[in-house]
Amino acid sequence: MKDHSVREELVQHASRLIRRRGYNGFSYRDLGDLVGVKTSSIHYHFPAKGDLVFEVMRQYSEMSSLQLNAINADLPLVEQANQHMHSLRYDITLNEICLAGMLPADVLDLPDAVRLQLRAYFEMHEQWLDALLQRAVPERGQAYPVPTLAFAKETE
Amino acid sequence: MKDHSVREELVQHASRLIRRRGYNGFSYRDLGDLVGVKTSSIHYHFPAKGDLVFEVMRQYSEMSSLQLNAINADLPLVEQANQHMHSLRYDITLNEICLAGMLPADVLDLPDAVRLQLRAYFEMHEQWLDALLQRAVPERGQAYPVPTLAFAKETE
DNA sequence: GTCTATACATGGATAGAC
DNA sequence: GTCTATCCATGTATAGAC
Numbered sequence: 220m221k222d223h224s225v226r227e228e229l230v231q232h233a234s235r236l237i238r239r240r241g242y243n244g245f246s247y248r249d250l251g252d253l254v255g256v257k258t259s260s261i262h263y264h265f266p267a268k269g270d271l272v273f274e275v276m277r278q279y280s281e282m283s284s285l286q287l288n289a290i291n292a293d294l295p296l297v298e299q300a301n302q303h304m305h306s307l308r309y310d311i312t313l314n315e316i317c318l319a320g321m322l323p324a325d326v327l328d329l330p331d332a333v334r335l336q337l338r339a340y341f342e343m344h345e346q347w348l349d350a351l352l353q354r355a356v357p358e359r360g361q362a363y364p365v366p367t368l369a370f371a372k373e374t375e
Numbered sequence: 376m377k378d379h380s381v382r383e384e385l386v387q388h389a390s391r392l393i394r395r396r397g398y399n400g401f402s403y404r405d406l407g408d409l410v411g412v413k414t415s416s417i418h419y420h421f422p423a424k425g426d427l428v429f430e431v432m433r434q435y436s437e438m439s440s441l442q443l444n445a446i447n448a449d450l451p452l453v454e455q456a457n458q459h460m461h462s463l464r465y466d467i468t469l470n471e472i473c474l475a476g477m478l479p480a481d482v483l484d485l486p487d488a489v490r491l492q493l494r495a496y497f498e499m500h501e502q503w504l505d506a507l508l509q510r511a512v513p514e515r516g517q518a519y520p521v522p523t524l525a526f527a528k529e530t531e
Numbered sequence: 532g533t534c535t536a537t538a539c540a541t542g543g544a545t546a547g548a549c
Numbered sequence: 550g551t552c553t554a555t556c557c558a559t560g561t562a563t564a565g566a567c
Contacts, residue, residue: 225532241480243399246560260533262562316480324397324472324480381550402542416551418544534567541560549552 226264228254234275238315242272242325269330272322276336279318283340287347296355303347382420384410390431394471398428398481425486428478432492435474439496443503452511459503 232253236245247258247268254261265271286306290299310317319340326334388409392401403414403424410417421427442462446455466473475496482490 240483241397241399243397244481244484247562248560256532257534258561259535259563263532266562268561321480324477325400327396328400403544404542412550413552414543415545415553419550422544424543532567534565536564536566538563539561542558543556544558545556546554547552548554549550 225254225256225260229256229261229264229271230274230278233271234279234318237272237275238310238318238321241321242268243328269333273330273333273336276318276322276333276340280336280340280343284343287343296351299351303351381410381412381416385412385417385420385427386430386434389427390435390474393428393431394466394474394477397477398424399484425489429486429489429492432474432478432489432496436492436496436499440499443499452507455507459507 229250233245233250236250236253239245240249247261251258251261261271265274283306287303290302292299294302307317310320319337322329322333322337326337329337385406389401389406392406392409395401396405403417407414407417417427421430439462443459446458448455450458463473466476475493478485478489478493482493485493
């Protein structure tokens with residue numbers, strides 16, 4: 220069953236505030252007003268703002284990980300890709316930017332721990348996709364196309 | 376020749392600060408320290424922070440428009456696409472997010488005028504790409520592929 | 532666990548001297 | 550056009566009563 224504790228409500232509303240306004244775009248007052256508590260109560264649960272965003276990102280990563288692992292690896296690869304897409308599109312249906320898309324904008328103000336969470340999140344998806352595409356190679360009889368427009372290699 | 380007036384330095388450094396920290400992530404103090412003037416001097420040139428970001432975005436849009444129009448429409452379409460990509464990749468070589476990629480994160484705090492600038496910027500690129508792809512149709516003998524994975528149409 | 536009260540820093544902005 | 554000085558709102562955070 221759902222957890223309706225104040226702590227959990229704080230996390231949920233904070234997640235929404237971050238997606239809408241960015242990490243620097245909301246205050247403890249904003250969050251307290253939404254949940255119906257004072258800022259000092261938020262500090263009781265999350266001493267610093269960094270602790271709050273850490274928990275928000277932790278839950279987001281956990282959910283995303285569960286969704287990835289829930290995809291049956293025996294299904295056709297295209298079907299697996301579609302299921303993956305289906306979970307990614309969730310935020311889009313809400314007309315919102317996902318957490319992992321919003322947080323990087325304020326990355327210089329995030330605690331190191333949260334930056335590591337973000338890195339892990341992206342690597343998780345990258346590795347999942349890479350594994351899927353590797354498996355697709357024998358099916359197509361050739362390597363999958365990598366973006367190789369002129370600019371891709373011109374790094375200095 | 377380059378304009379080295381204080382006003383222009385403010386715009387350039389503000390552009391950089393926005394790309395790195397976001398609109399909400401830097402202060403007039405930060406900017407003043409970089410340029411070597413006091414915050415009150417910034418207010419002389421740009422009474423409100425919204426005026427500053429407007430000028431930053433105005434110059435960015437203008438530059439982007441010039442780059443688009445500089446592409447010779449008689450070149451092969453792939454070559455045109457590559458030239459377009461080449462100008463877009465500029466920020467990436469600096470390991471930075473481009474202005475139009477960063478500002479939307481703080482869109483709820485931007486003046487309406489800047490939101491309109493952003494909308495116009497994206498529409499400009501969309502229309503340029505659309506025109507290019509339309510011209511590509513006869514070359515390939517069929518309509519160009521639109522992203523139509525399962526999720527694309529499932530809007531409610 | 533939540534509150535009131537408050538501390539303390541920062542941020543945007545203005546007034547007026549030079 | 551730039552400065553000093555200052556205002557006032559906001560933001561994070563803490564102390565201590567209940």
